[in-house]
Amino acid sequence: MDLLITAAPHQDLAEEIARRLASAADRLNNARDLEAFVAALDQHRQVWLIVSQSAPKLGWLIPEQLIEISLSTAGRADGRLDDQEIESLIRINRFASLALAKACAEAAESGENKDA
DSSP, X not given: OOOOOBOOTTXXXXXXXXXXXXHHHHHHXXXXXXXXXXXXXXXXXXXXXXXXXXXXXXXXXXXXXXXHHHHHHHTOTXXXXXXXXXXXXXXXXXXXXXXXXXXXXXXHXXXXXXXX
């Protein structure tokens, strides 16, 4: 799987999605009851739906496999996830959040260098 994530165009949106991915990871990690877990899982799914719809239109390179795993795991009809699956979602969210934030920082840095 290609782990390259870029988001130079539309940096503001990419930064917001990076924040939301980090928040979703934290909420999944900190959910201590069923209601909190269901809300966290819904937030995770909503963010990844935005990513799946936005990435191709905005020219972001996000591995399709990350999107598929995130959406299929969160959207399973039985709603039963084991600890390993939950940890995988948390890791994916954190990875994608950090990668988007890094891509934004690099794009901002290269833009500043071009103007200098």
